[in-house]
Amino acid sequence: MIISIALKEFYNNLVSARFAIGFLLCLVLVPLTLIVSINDYKGKLREYESQKKEAENSLQVRVYSKLHPEVVRPLKPLSIFTRGVSYNVGSKVKILLGEKPMLSSGGSLVRENPFLNAFFSMDFITILAITLSLLALLFTYDSCSGEREQGTLKLVFSNSLGRAKFLLGKVIGVCLTLLPITLFCYLLAALVIILSPQVSFSVMEWISIGVLFVVSIIFFGLCMMVGLFISCRLRSSVTSIIVCLFIWVLFLFILPNLSTYAARSFINVSSREKLDLALQEIDSEFNSKCDQHQKSMEEPPYGMWYWNYWGGEYGDYEEAGSPDLVMKYHWQLNQFTEPLRIDYADKKWPLQKSYLEELDRQRKFAERLSLLSPSEIFRLAASTLCGTDVSAHYSFLERTREYREEFIDFFKNKKIFESYQYFTRQPPENLMTLDEIIRVRSGGLVNNQQELSEWQRLNKDGFSVLFKVDIPGSHNEDYEPLDLSDMPKFNWQQGTIAGNLKKCLDKIGMLVSAGVLLFFLSFVSFVRYDVR
């Protein structure tokens, strides 16, 4: 009997205008969305390739102080299906001694023409959430109220038919109707992907899409239950459709926006400027400690005399051709400042961590509130399955922090801070005294600092006399980049299907439980439903 009702429902839906419209809608929307998504993915891929090149370039350094590896989060091809946060949070992290990685950098820019970003585009899962929920509601809003109005409900229940069987038959019937539409959407998506030469999916990714398909079915199942419940509560199909459409707008548009607004209103996050100021204060403390130490150190008798010196923004510098005492001074200074820099990074971390926790608290609040909307649950579950969700990004950031520790260990194990190679490639045994440098460079014209001063005074000249003869190896450019083959490589194990599935099981569970609960409530309502 359940099968008879299901088949009747299926056939009745199949010949209805709403089925044709739904099918047509998917036929147009799905390829269009995927083509736009693939195009955006290609843009993001270009950005990723250029970031990867920059990361490779960041390893082309001659001294360790200038070594700040950049790590780039690989792009997920499944982001074509659902972007999650992956397109908005950046994907590049610079590994620094003086700071633990907090957030990734890199823009959300996808298109070559940034002004095109003003036009919004939706991913496949968003389109699916909109169309499937709408179709599910359209196919169920009049399940009971419509049949009552038509008068068929009386005739149906003049037979020996239980109400649960009738409802179950209805549900199966609508499932049978929506299943081909959903399957069609996914097959169409698969076809577009197969036909796109720039996109290639691994077996695991195809399996993920399979799981996504199952989650989509669970999602439209829940939307069906919403429609069914409303239909069982109301006697008029006009009222049913109005209520259904209101709920649809509420779930898809109002709740997600309201949740972010509420999170921003109720969960306060201290400003980034405040954090930066606090970090600057710690940096100042670090700098003053370094200054104090520097003052306690004995400078060379002739002062800090540099030949070839490049400094950078993260305390990095590169030096060559300077006198042995200057080099020694730096060598000694580094042994104090660099471990202290790492200590101060640890000192800054609690502030950064608390800021991150505040951000996460706000995000969690918004997420929890948005869980009132089945479409948001579906989207969150889908992004978890595709590895484009926040937790996947967190795991990437966590891995960058671990990598920084590995990087520091590498420095410590190799005793880099105790090495001249931290700031110069000149072998310590080749370092010359200042007088030697003056004599060689002037081609014997002046033999020491005193003679140089005298020459400068007489000739009213600066240092041109020191450019007569070049000393090989006294320029930074004379050296090849460091061989970093023994440096730890950054690797990040992206979530497996099983792992991702496990992470979103709670959300899938919510969809299933809400569906079962709504079916139960529909049944309770329908038992008392006046079929006349």
Place this chain on the structure above:
Amino acid sequence: MLQAIDLTKRYEDNLLALDHLNLQVKEGEIFCLLGANGAGKTTTINLFLNFIEPTSGTALINGVDVTKDPLEAKKFVSYVSENVMLYGNFTARQNLDFFAKLGGKKDLKKEDYHMYMRKVSLPEMAFEMRLKNFSKGMRQKLGITIAIIKDAPNILLDEPTSGLDPKAAAEFIKILKGMRDQDKSILMCTHDIFRAKEIADRVGIMKEGRLVMVRTRDEFLEENLEKIYLEYMQEAVA
């Protein structure tokens, strides 16, 4: 057999729609319930079909209490409403197939349905026609076909001939007579005193929820049913 024992229905708004109805429709009998609008005829049918629950009393179908075991009771009853409403997107045969399965007849073939439709004089061209193009008369005939296919021993009819043209109504009555000959118990609610007179074995007149008069065929033919009916109605007006 259909049986109402002290069947009473008082709605939530305190309206007493049916007041201690006692009624029995035997096998091979057509019992026509006559009465004005709101007399309680349709309420009686709804109670037999368990669409509403009685305030007190019992409705029995083939001895099964409708309230206690509605699914079992409904196995023994067919129903034809004033406006037989079926699925407009389905053809006549598809509608019959669906309701036949609901009625427990699962092995019928296309030809069987055609045969049943011929039995009620539905035109051949209507067999595979969508219901949305059916006239009321054709729908009523299809409704009775559903009842015939179900082959239940009891049939409840709620104003089945209302709105039918005389020819269609006559054909309908003929079908009902055929069913009575098959020993079905038929309870028909109607306003149509002439049809009742033509077909009924017994007639009951309802007024304000009460069955105020019951006459056998011989009695009402002898006493002039129209006159009795009008007298009761006038009393109601008074």
